[in-house]
Structure formats: C-alpha cells, structure tokens
Amino acid sequence: MANSRISDSSTADGGQPNIPLFKVFLPPREVLMPRLEEVLYSGQISEGAQVVEFERRFAQRIGCAGMLSFNSGTAALHGALALAGVQAGDDVVSTPMTAEPTNMAILHAGANVVWADVDPANGNLDARSLAEKITERTRAIMVVHYGGIPADIDAIRAVAQQRGIPVVEDAAHAMGARYDGRPIGVHSEFVMFSLQAIKHMTTVDGGMLACNSAHDLDKLLAEGRKFRWFGIDRAAPRTEVDVASVGYKYHMNNVTAAIGLAQLDYVDEVIGAHIANGRYFDVALQNIDGLRTCTWDAKAEPSYWFYTVMVRDRDNFCRHLAAHGIASSQAHKRNDRHSIFASSRCALPGVDAFYGSMVHIPCGWWLSESQRDYIVDVIRKGW
Ligand SMILES: Cc1ncc(COP(=O)(O)O)c(C=O)c1O
Structure with a gap:
C-alpha cells in the first residue's frame, strides 16, 4: 500500500x-542529492567514514553481533563462506531454488554444491532433506529465504548444530522479515543482505554480512575486513603489513554507503x-x-x-x-x-x-x- x-x-x-x-526505491531527489554531492566532492569517496557509519546503523537495525559491508551480496556470501572455514574441495549443502549468485558464491569459494530439496509449500530448504545430504565433507549450509519467506530456521539450525556445521543465510530477499519474534539477521553464524538495485533497500549495489559467531568476533571481523581488501589490514601502515591470505576487492565505498544511510530513513x-x-x-x-x-x-x-x-x-x-x-x-x-x-x-x-x-x-x-x-x-x- x-x-x-x-x-x-x-x-x-x-x-x-x-x-x-x-x-x-530511492529517497526523494532533494534528500539524496545534497548528501551524494557532499560525499562525491569530499575527497574521500572510497571506504571511509560513511561506510563505518552505515555498518554501525545497519547492525543496530538488525541487532546482530557484528556487521561487514561489501560491494555486493555475492561478495558478502563469498566472504561468509571463507569466514566459515570453507576451503577448496569442501562440500556446501544448498538449495537450487534461488538466484544464481547464491550458488556461484560456493564455486567462488572453490567448494562443491550439494543440493538439498525444498519444501514445495514455499520453495525453502527442507530440513529433513538437509539432514540426509550432510556428510563428513560438508563445511557449511546455505539457506535462502526465498521471496522473503523465512525458511524453517529452528529445524535447519537443529540439524546444523547437531553436526557442528555453520549456517550461512542468504537473506537477499528477506530484509525486514522475522523469525521467532526476532529480525532475520540474528539467528545464524552469517546472514547476508543484498542491496542490489531491486531489493527492498538498494545502494545501487552492495551487500551486508551480519556475523553472529560467539567465538572471538573481533578477530573474525578483522579477517573479514582483510578478505574484502586484498588481504591487507587497512589500519596498519602499508609498508608494515604482511599479506598472508588471499583477499579481494570487495569493499563498499563512501558513495554507496551515503545512499544506504539516506535509505535507512x-x-x-x-x-x-x-x-x-x-x-x-x-x-x-x-x-x-x-x-x-x-x-x-x-x-x-x-x-x-x-x-x-x-x-x-x-x-x-x-x-x-x-x-x-x-x-x-x-x-x-x-x-x-x-x-x-x-x-x-x-x-x-x-x-x-x-x-x-x-x-x-x-x-x-x-x-x-x-x-x-x-x-x-x-x-x-x-x-
Ligand atoms: C537470493 C539471492 N542471493 C544473492 C543475490 C546476490 O546479491 P547481489 O546482486 O547483491 O550480489 C541475489 C540477487 O541479486 C539474490 O536474489
């Protein structure tokens, strides 16, 4: 309405x-353009203050433990799988009833896709099928809330926890959805939101990764920041950093973050x-x-x-x-x-x-x- x-x-x-x-949906021109103009001519258009503030406000909105921004939801999913420990040759159980990026991200991580079946009543991953598809090679479970309908998180997490496997929720369609009285974004180790053009909220392109790992969150977030920027710790003097892991050019910039900050209103x-x-x-x-x-x-x-x-x-x-x-x-x-x-x-x-x-x-x-x-x-x- x-x-x-x-x-x-x-x-x-x-x-x-x-x-x-x-x-x-974009905010009215008179609201958005002055903010965009300010950041565009600020001399700081790459990752900076707006990105940090956007991550903070997005995290506050969801109520998750930590938040990492990316330049797309697909990049955020790749980040989630890497942070979950998925390595080349591992298996990730996933659903075919989704957009291609969900499963392309599994290939980006070098892993194999293992299909679980969906519930024909809504197209979401079926927990019983998931349980049957898990083996000793499974390193992560990919869940999609198709069309914005939350999957059966309790049943899926029960299977995951019993087998000690992290869950990545692809919530590209499900910003603002809730499960068990709480926002989508707080229930699993990793939850991705896409800010692509036609999603509930857009920054033109972008992705947010809610991280809810109980174990050493600060270390995990630091690893995520390195993953999204060439393996480099941006806070350290450039000649003193040692790149010890593969990183990508996946960071969000101040221009898209400024759109995101306006969209949050x-x-x-x-x-x-x-x-x-x-x-x-x-x-x-x-x-x-x-x-x-x-x-x-x-x-x-x-x-x-x-x-x-x-x-x-x-x-x-x-x-x-x-x-x-x-x-x-x-x-x-x-x-x-x-x-x-x-x-x-x-x-x-x-x-x-x-x-x-x-x-x-x-x-x-x-x-x-x-x-x-x-x-x-x-x-x-x-x-
Ligand atoms: C279910 C689903 N997962 C992942 C993505 C990828 O997000 P992005 O386009 O932000 O990379 C999309 C859509 O684009 C999607 O619909």
Missing part, C-alpha cells in the same frame, strides 16, 4: 495500469508496505480455483519481496495478467538445471513440484490499495 512519503506516481490509478514486478515504510500488501494477498487470494498461496513455519514473518503463488496452467495465468497490465514471472531458473552444476544433479521432487507451478506477482511498495484490489479481481476472473 503506497503512502505519501514513498508513493509512486508512475503507477498512479486511472486507465489500464502498468504494474511492474520490481521497482527501484525510509526502509521501514518501504518494507512495511511490502508486508501490508503481502498480508492482504494472504487473505484475498484464498479459495480461488487453480491457485494456492504459500504456507510457512508458524514462527516465520515474511517481508514479501514479491508474492509467490502456485497456479494451474501458469502460461495462461501470466498471459492473463499481462493482458491486464500486471507483470508476473518465475524470476529464477532452478539452479540445478545449469550445466555449471551438472556434477551436483540429483532427484529433487520438492523442487519439481514447486518450480512446476510457482509464479511471482507484484506486492511491493509501489502498489496502491486500488491496484492490489485490481490484481485480486483480475485473478478471480480466471485465466
């Missing part, structure tokens, strides 16, 4: 709507609108022939990046929506179908069931109340 501070004039009511599945309203629209659809899309909404763990509170439904005759459903100016899409290809992951192929009946009928419809901050009613009416007409 759009409101005055974050409303979207380009999809205003009247005439045939043109309702996109994704839309970039709006993100609650943006996410609040996604949640209000999603909860509306949860009720309004019941009892429709040929359509099912997702179901999830009772402790999960989704943040509805998009709204996922399972439909009969998906192609016709999408054509019907398109004819009425409403975008819909599967958004992602099941990752196990890519040839880069050919050696990981296995039977995944839960993925088959979910992927075979799922499709996403818009539910973001840009929808007006009349547009979400309109979406429901169009769907109820049948396809």
